[in-house]
Amino acid sequence: MTGTARWVLHVDMDQFLVAVELLRRPELHGLPVIVGGRGDPTERAVVSTASYEARERGVRSGLALKLAVRRCPEAVLLPVDFPVYEAASAQVMATLRAHPGVVVEVLGWDEAFVGVETDDPLTTALEIQAEVLAATRLHCSIGIGDTLVRAKVATDFGKPQGTFFLHRDNWLDVMGHRPTTALWGVGPRIGQRLAAIGIETVAQLAASPDDPLVAAFGPSTGPHIGRLGRGGGRAWPDDTPWVARAHGRETTYQADLLTRDEVAAALGELAGRVVDDLAREGRAATRVHLKVRFAPFFTHTKVRKLGAPTMDPAVLAETALALFDALGDDRPVRLLGVRAEMQPPAGGY
DNA sequence: TCTGGGGTCCTAGGACCC
DNA sequence: TCTGGGGTCCTAGGACCC
Numbered sequence: 001m002t003g004t005a006r007w008v009l010h011v012d013m014d015q016f017l018v019a020v021e022l023l024r025r026p027e028l029h030g031l032p033v034i035v036g037g038r039g040d041p042t043e044r045a046v047v048s049t050a051s052y053e054a055r056e057r058g059v060r061s062g063l064a065l066k067l068a069v070r071r072c073p074e075a076v077l078l079p080v081d082f083p084v085y086e087a088a089s090a091q092v093m094a095t096l097r098a099h100p101g102v103v104v105e106v107l108g109w110d111e112a113f114v115g116v117e118t119d120d121p122l123t124t125a126l127e128i129q130a131e132v133l134a135a136t137r138l139h140c141s142i143g144i145g146d147t148l149v150r151a152k153v154a155t156d157f158g159k160p161q162g163t164f165f166l167h168r169d170n171w172l173d174v175m176g177h178r179p180t181t182a183l184w185g186v187g188p189r190i191g192q193r194l195a196a197i198g199i200e201t202v203a204q205l206a207a208s209p210d211d212p213l214v215a216a217f218g219p220s221t222g223p224h225i226g227r228l229g230r231g232g233g234r235a236w237p238d239d240t241p242w243v244a245r246a247h248g249r250e251t252t253y254q255a256d257l258l259t260r261d262e263v264a265a266a267l268g269e270l271a272g273r274v275v276d277d278l279a280r281e282g283r284a285a286t287r288v289h290l291k292v293r294f295a296p297f298f299t300h301t302k303v304r305k306l307g308a309p310t311m312d313p314a315v316l317a318e319t320a321l322a323l324f325d326a327l328g329d330d331r332p333v334r335l336l337g338v339r340a341e342m343q344p345p346a347g348g349y
Numbered sequence: 350t351c352t353g354g355g356g357t358c359c360t361a362g363g364a365c366c367c
Numbered sequence: 368t369c370t371g372g373g374g375t376c377c378t379a380g381g382a383c384c385c
Contacts, residue, residue, distance in 0.1 A: 036353085045353065046351085062352075108356095189383085
């Protein structure tokens, strides 16, 4: 037997929300299916997940439902059903943790990093795919890498229902010619700013010294982006239980809010829900954030430290309304959000 | 033409203190 | 009257992720 090594598997469920819906609606198999909002294309909402058939018609996550049905009029539209997906997700994660000798770091509803020590990570990946399928009747793709970033990026090349390897020896062969935005953690804005300093591709980023990156992005983000380009960074998952830093609630209103009274009532309702979330965990708020999107398109965020940590929804709502008034803007309100940062638990995060 | 709702982490710049 | 360096806290906002 050859020596074992540590590998990171990135397990990602295929078209997760749609796949869960197909379990209870098998007759929809092979059809363009879209899960989003309340399933009503006339409402303000976006696509959460589209089936592969719908993706072929140009429907993507984040696309407005109105536009999605215009692109794919024959699509079957389903409302988002959170409790069902949460239950399926819990089943998936429990299946991963049941594999002998693994360390599991959950990334979201439908994905997780799995650390394994083995001389044959591909066999482990195939075993995990089979175990998840047997337990949940759901398919997943698995990226295998020697770092978290490489495993995460690899998954897309394995979709659907496949696997893909990315490690230090093939990273630049596979990724070098691609735009920097192909990296996990490099979005359109950072991509633009990299291009402005002459870095267009992953290979160019990987070859860049830290200095210009620090100058452009700061002492922490700069070197971090450079590491992303080399596929470097953390090489082992962290299974420490997750502790929330903040809780927030936001709502897009189907009809814009036009008066201060409407805004006040909406803030009271949002603040009440935030307070419920905090109370459930026995946590105290330290700062309140208000997010407002005016019609059309303009987002404004305000932050204020509370005089004393509070879990009184009236105080939270008053604080948020004071912040709103301070904006001094009387345009129609399309979205409101209230978020509370929380005191760290004893012992810190 | 229309853009959800839940989060995380980082930076810039000003205030304030020693 | 003008001038420091360093540190910390706070506000406001940016960017990214699923």
